[in-house]
Amino acid sequence: MAETITIEVARYRPEQEGEPALQSYEVPLNKDWVVLDALNHIKDHVDGSLSFRWSCRMGVCGSCGMTVNGEPKLTCATFLSHYAPGPIRVEPLKNFPVVRDLVIEMTDFMEKLQSVKPWIVRQDDPAPAKGEFLQTPEQLDEFKQFSMCINCMICYAACPVYGLDPQFVGPAAIALAQRYNQDSRDQGEQERMDVLSQHEGIWGCTFVGECTEVCPKDVDPAGAIQQYKLAATKEWFKSFLMPWSKQ
Amino acid sequence: MKPSTAYRQYHPKWYRTRVSTLWWSRKWSYLKFMLRELSSVFVACYVVILLLQLHALRGGPDAYQGFQDWLKDPWLVILNGVSFLFVLFHAVTWFNLTPKAMAVRLRGKRLPNVLVAAPNYVAWLAVSALVVFLLTRQG
Amino acid sequence: MAKRSNEPLLWALFSGGGVVAAFLLPVLIFLYGLAFPLGWLQPPDYERTLELVQHPLARPILFLLCFLSLFHWAHRFRFTLYDGLQIKHLNLVINLFCYGGAVTGTVAAAYLLWTLP
Ligand code: SF4
Ligand code: FES
Numbered sequence: 108m109a110e111t112i113t114i115e116v117a118r119y120r121p122e123q124e125g126e127p128a129l130q131s132y133e134v135p136l137n138k139d140w141v142v143l144d145a146l147n148h149i150k151d152h153v154d155g156s157l158s159f160r161w162s163c164r165m166g167v168c169g170s171c172g173m174t175v176n177g178e179p180k181l182t183c184a185t186f187l188s189h190y191a192p193g194p195i196r197v198e199p200l201k202n203f204p205v206v207r208d209l210v211i212e213m214t215d216f217m218e219k220l221q222s223v224k225p226w227i228v229r230q231d232d233p234a235p236a237k238g239e240f241l242q243t244p245e246q247l248d249e250f251k252q253f254s255m256c257i258n259c260m261i262c263y264a265a266c267p268v269y270g271l272d273p274q275f276v277g278p279a280a281i282a283l284a285q286r287y288n289q290d291s292r293d294q295g296e297q298e299r300m301d302v303l304s305q306h307e308g309i310w311g312c313t314f315v316g317e318c319t320e321v322c323p324k325d326v327d328p329a330g331a332i333q334q335y336k337l338a339a340t341k342e343w344f345k346s347f348l349m350p351w352s353k354q
Numbered sequence: 355m356k357p358s359t360a361y362r363q364y365h366p367k368w369y370r371t372r373v374s375t376l377w378w379s380r381k382w383s384y385l386k387f388m389l390r391e392l393s394s395v396f397v398a399c400y401v402v403i404l405l406l407q408l409h410a411l412r413g414g415p416d417a418y419q420g421f422q423d424w425l426k427d428p429w430l431v432i433l434n435g436v437s438f439l440f441v442l443f444h445a446v447t448w449f450n451l452t453p454k455a456m457a458v459r460l461r462g463k464r465l466p467n468v469l470v471a472a473p474n475y476v477a478w479l480a481v482s483a484l485v486v487f488l489l490t491r492q493g
Numbered sequence: 494m495a496k497r498s499n500e501p502l503l504w505a506l507f508s509g510g511g512v513v514a515a516f517l518l519p520v521l522i523f524l525y526g527l528a529f530p531l532g533w534l535q536p537p538d539y540e541r542t543l544e545l546v547q548h549p550l551a552r553p554i555l556f557l558l559c560f561l562s563l564f565h566w567a568h569r570f571r572f573t574l575y576d577g578l579q580i581k582h583l584n585l586v587i588n589l590f591c592y593g594g595a596v597t598g599t600v601a602a603a604y605l606l607w608t609l610p
Contacts, residue, residue, distance in 0.1 A: 121367035177381075204368035212368055267384065270373040271576055310500035313572045314451065315387045333455035336504055343501030375579050391573045397514045398566035400522055401559050401598060407525075408555075408605040411546065415539040426530040434526025441522055445515035482520040488545065489524055490534050 112136040112187055113194035114145055116157065119205050127205065129196065130154075136191060142182040143171050146197070146209075159209035166323060169259035173209050174198040179264035181323045200264040216260055219276050222302055223284035228295025240292040253286035253331055255324040262318035262328050268311050276308040278318035278328030285331040288338075304339035312336070393444035396437040449474035503568050503592075510565025513558055543610065552606045559602035567591035 111133045119127040132153055134145040143161055150157050161171040164183045171182045176196050187195065203211035227240075262278035263269050269277050284303060288296045303309050312332045319329040374380075378388040410421035424430065453470035529536035537545065545551060571591045575581040 119369050121369070126369055201371065202373075204370045206368060267373060267377055268576060270377070271579060272581070304498070304501065310498070310504065311572075313387075313391065313569075313576065315384065317383060317387075320383065327454070330454035333451070336501075337455050340501040340505050340508075343498075344505070373579075378577060388573070388577060391569050391577070394566040394569035394573070397510075397518060397562050398570075398594075398598075400518055400526075401562050401566075401602075403525070404521075404555075404559065405598065405601055405605060408602070408609065411539075411542060412605060412609055418539045418542070422529070422536060425525060431527065431530055434522055434530075438519065438522045438526060441514065441518040444511075445519050448511050448515040478516055481516050485517070485520045486524065486534075489537055 110136040112145075112191060114142075114149075114187075115194050115196045116146070116149070116209070117196075117198040118157070118208055119199075120156075120207060127198070131194070134187075136187055136193075138188055140187045142173070142175055142180070142185045142187060142195065142197060145187055145195075146182065157209075158207045167257055169257035172200050172259045172261045172264065174201055174264065179261040179321050181259060181261065184323060200260060202264050202266070202270040203260070211260075213260060215273065216258075216263060216277070216280070219280045220258070220283065223276070223280050223299055224295055224302075225280075225283040225287060227287060227290065227293045228298060229292075230294045242291055246291040249291070250286045250289035253282045253289070253326055256283055256286070256322075256326045256328075257324055259323065261321050261323060262326075265317040265321040267315055267317070268313060272311050274308050275311040276303060278322075278332065279326070281309060281335055282326050282328040282331035285335055300339060300342055303335065304342060309335060309339065389440075390443060390447050393440040396440040397444065399433070399437060400441070445478065449478065503564070506561060506564035507568035508565075510561035510563070510568075513561045514565055517558060518562070546606075546609060552609075556602055556606055560599045563595040563598045564592075567595040 112135075113131055114134055115129040115131050117127045118124070118130045132145075132149050134140075134148050137144070140148075143164065146157065146159055147161075150159075159171070159173070159182075161183065162168040163170075166181055166184045169181075172179060173182050174180070174197070175182065175185055176190060179200055182197070197209065199205045199209045199211045203213060203215075206212050256279050258279060260279065266275075266278055269275050281303070284299045287293045288299060309332065312329075314329060314333065316329045319327045322328065378384040407421055410417045425434075449471050450467075452474055453467035456470065524534065524536075528534040546555070568591070571587055574587050574591075575584070580587070
């Protein structure tokens, strides 16, 4: 295991430095190592002060998103060998404030997520007679793609509109709104529409399309936003032509 | 302000970056996006030419001949050549985008994007052929 | 009720214009901008052109073409200025320029088509 690769990690320790600076480490270039393994190696054996988030190591928790050589990536799914001979530059996700080293502040995303009510909303009595809401495989198929989102915020890091305009609700939150809108058990479409279509936020999207390109789960948020705009426009014309139809 | 956000504004220690003004020049996919958006300028540009054409048409045969000669100006030919490439780019990106905005389903299965975009291209060819036919048929 | 946004209307015009421009502009620019001036194809002369625009469908189509394409431009260009140059704070001027331009062009198109012989 003589082979190594240089990895340049953005360090930001607010008590110590005014702005992030790169620090280089040599790590073994194991064939089956991902960037996250290299960071853990550094933390365990070289420099215990390095801060970063991770949990599952298998692409489901969505906490290990970072910028690798300029691209937003899940570091547990990004192999070192892909970047050989290096060096590899690892920075925090773009478009979010940096708390420390590779850790970003995500409250803004959390609030946006909450604002679209990403849960099943029922207008009638929520308890179904037979104990559960039934759904056919076809009905599941309608929204399954959008439900794959792991809230990794990689799409936010890739979205120039979010970077420019923090008002923008952003890719994943709209995709998740759409996930529940398309769910046959859900009745909250109108409530979400009231939040999102009035919000100048969704109209900021200019279909750069990068969110869909970078999403590790093939969620296609760009498509969800287009669908949402279409639905909001129909709704607008409906309430404009038939104002009485609104309850 | 919501209580959960109340402290955020004053947090002194977070490091924030700003998106650079030329962000779209740094990456090919962003640049492609910018070029796609700029195609709209050439769309507007053509409408202006069309308005001038209508104006000339109102002015009688001589004015119209003048318009047709004006189109032969090398600069205008170059402009129109560039315009053509841009609107072509617009058309292709636009047609490819349709399947994203509309999830078309057939018997419960979502149709693959290629199949949703294909009718666009067929219709596009038909419309273009019709326009060529109408405008080049003499008499 | 929350503040009513105009964005859906503008977006609908933008989309309509996008469709019209995608279908018609490539062939029109190819013919009038390249094929006719460069002599690849024979352009319709004055009488023939007049005959074409006098077809009952011609004026509505031309009007829609101008109207929607201009609003397509206005919408897209507005966001290009916002995001590409980061001058969203000038949005009053930008809106006036973009949508004002589109309205002016549309009125001009209506006038010209209306007064055509
Ligand atoms: S849509 Fe994709 S990129 Fe965005 S948060 Fe969800 S999984 Fe991550
Ligand atoms: S560590 Fe859970 S997604 Fe990477």
